[in-house]
Amino acid sequence: MSSQFRLLREQRFRPFFLTQFLGAFNDNLFKNALVVLLTFQAASWTTIDPALLANLAAGIFILPFFLFSASAGQLADKYDKAWLTRLVKVLEIAIMAVALTGFLAHSLAVLLGALFLLGCHSTLFGPVKYALLPQHLHEDELVGGNALVEAGTFVAILLGTLVGGLLAAADHGDLWIAGGGLVVAVAGYLNSRGVPPAPAPEPGLKVNPNPISETWRNIGFARKDRPVFLAIMGISWFWLYGALFLAQFPAYAKNVLGGGEGTVTLLLATFTIGIGLGSLLCEKLSGGHVEIGLVPFGSIGLTLFGLDIALASPSVVPAGAPLAISAVLAQPGMFRVLLALLMLGVFGGFFIVPLYAMMQSRSAPAQRARIIAANNILNALFMVVGALSAGALLGAGLTIPMLFGVAALMNAAVAIYIYRLVPEFLLRFIVWLLVHSVYRLRTEGVEHIPAEGPAVLVCNHVSFVDALVIAAACRRPIRFVMDHRIFRWPVLSFVFRHSRAIPIAPAREDAAMMEAAFAEVSKALAEGELIGLFPEGKITADGELCPFRPGLARILEANPVPVVPMALRGLWGSMFSRKDGPALSRPFRRGLFSRIELVAGPALPPQTASLPQVQLQVAALRGDWK
Incomplete structure (x- = not known):
């Protein structure tokens, strides 16, 4: 794995990596801190139910992905991506200033507006982030670069979530949240100044302001190459599958494992470490090239370990809940649950990194950012559908372990369907398995x-x-x-x-x-x-x-x-x-x-x-x- 870590020392990658890492960290710091703050101090802000507020905040953050992803893809194909990166970071600083105003004025509307703008910031940066990598990296570095970005993103999500929760619980937490977010945004901008130029592939592109027609057009670009489109569908499915697990962690920790907030953090950290390990191992297992044979390998692990979590989960909530982390870890079968969760993350890395690299390497350069924008739209759509489906199944009487089992079986069905449509994935897996076994x-x-x-x-x-x-x-x-x-x-x-x-x-x-x-x-x-x-x-x-x-x-x-x-x-x-x-x-x-x-x-x-x-x-x- 030395070759991918070598990228962290190079000017063409390090500033970009740090910029995107700090952006993901700040997104989750502010989002989670705001949810925690509103959950435990809701009465001083509004009469809306805290549970409804949490879902409202999640919906407000993801809404811009539907509204503006198509426009973001056009801008990333029309303008230099390094310049856009710096523009996004300036926007992030302004958003944190809006958030500070919201805290000082004690205005929930302003804070939710800042959250919406932060979603716009992430929407604009998404196509830039993934379309920039093929311009700065060689083909044999693309898997390693994507692995570092995916691992870094999940670590940033974990750290941002943890730090956001800590700041929200501190005295004068509102000012700590806004001040911390502002410092991180400034650090992101300073790093973005070192991103090398990434010239626009289509500078003469005329921007279509209609998000509906442009979204459909971007999806049309993606569908021109069937393997690329199915890679996007695979990525979107992974985000549905992963988000479904992540969303259940609080209730799973409390109602199944009998733990408290510390147990939620333990589950999130275990899954995040697994994703990071799997992503980083991809470069080693693929020989430095885009090896889509790892995708079926990843889907097998996602199914098996998803089922294992369902089967290993306790059937009765332990007495004395909420338990301390040490007591939760002492329960029979808990090691198996954590190992299955870790391996779920590892195989998730095997699944997602080659798909991102394949989408980037096979997309037409002049339309790459718009294809990535289509991917972001479908990712958001799949996550929303997954959240609604999970809610419906839980409302119908399924337990959380049963929900995990159903999701794992659905993952197997989706994988079989994709590999029947595009045998290239399965062929590369057979070839990869032969050469590595x-x-x-x-x-x-x-x-x-x-x-x-x-x-x-x-x-x-x-x-x-x-x-x-x-x-x-x-x-x-x-x-x-x-x-x-x-x-x-x-x-x-x-x-x-x-x-x-x-x-x-x-x-x-x-x-x-x-x-x-x-x-x-x-x-x-x-x-x-x-x-x-x-x-x-x-x-x-x-x-x-x-x-x-x-x-x-x-x-x-x-x-x-x-x-x-x-x-x-x-x-x-x-x-x-x-x-x-x-x-x-x-x-x-x-x-x-x-x-x-x-x-x-x-x-x-x-x-x-x-x-x-x-x-x-x-x-x-x-x-x-x-």
Whole structure:
């Protein structure tokens, strides 16, 4: 994880990180402090019921996300994002001044107005925050940067909530809240001055002031790329799921665990630490690239540990409530509840960070901020629907543990639905699982694979999983040309079909299939795709390179594209190779996590990529290690 923490020392990331951290901290400091203040001192402010006030405050804060997200996305695409960041921080200082006025005048209306303005501040900064990252970070830093932002945001939420509660309970708490918020806002502005320029992708954009039509237009931008839109839906679902759990913590602590305010803090801290750990681990588990294979892994954990919290929760409120934290921790099964909550956060990090990185990296740069604005609108909508649904289910007689169980089962259903619509998520998970459970893959030279445009990747053929290993190392989809018998191999056939592999047969077996394969290869290259080729035509029986067949020459004659020579090392002798007999005849003979390598050389121009030259290159890359 050293690479992502290195970003905190760099000028292109550190000022932005601190700015967004302080903004999230201030949002939650003021919001929670105001709710606590109004809950315990409501009589001196208004005759409205405190419970209604708390929900009113939450609704006022989230309302701007519906009203102004579309406009915020337009502004972030039209103007320099560093300039907008500083403008937002100036607005935050002004909002804290309004809050101070509200406290001095003892005016609830002014304070709720300040809360609404703080929601506007967060709404404006949302598209700026996530659209700025791809402009300042390289592709292999995007996951790490998002991980730090997500971890920092949840830590800021936790700290802001805790500090807000402490300030509200202090003598002259109203002045401490306003003064603290003002200091944090000024600190945020000072940090924002160090954010490097992030030029507007579409400076000539004409801003549409109609939030309804612009919201629909932004959602239309997001829907142009189906995986991006489903990533947004996945992010929105996570916020619904996470917010549902977070909203129940006070009642869960009091009515299920028998604790008090300290228990609520313990639950919130455990979940927040889990989110932070999961987010930071994403960069390590994904190899520094956008690895959407972690998303199904995350959804599995969100379901299992959500169910575990439901099953581990006490069925009867302990006697003597409210209990001190030490007494709550001494209850049977409490360690299991906290561990499940921690792991719920960890797997939430695995789920959310790759989705954010995918949304950013695959969105059209000229529309990225507006797509992120659409994401923010849908996030807010899902959270509101989740809150209403939770209220309805609890009102119908469900206990809080039962609500957690229903949410976990719904999470499984949503995940299955998304992965059926976009098999790419599940395919990447299978590939990721293979490479991280059976092998330890090291790559070298994979930067030679073109980031865009057509190319043919040529590699030696050692085992039945060669294509999966190469796919794990390459972030672009690859269409492999493979023997029709391997294409139909049990279990792996699912992966090969959904990754649009191209089955081929020798002319003597099925001439029509062979011609159809070459035609499909030409079509794919014409559309700018990558083709993966094993020109030996079969899996090696002795570990040595077999003579390359002329199919590569025929492909290049019809489609003069670059050829990237590659070599797999260490797969000979693994259970998927044919060493000492058929594949899988001696499972795990080399144990788990055996070391393998994929090495790629510089791309060869089609004019010089003769069959003998390519074979020499592949042999040189492989060396003596089979």
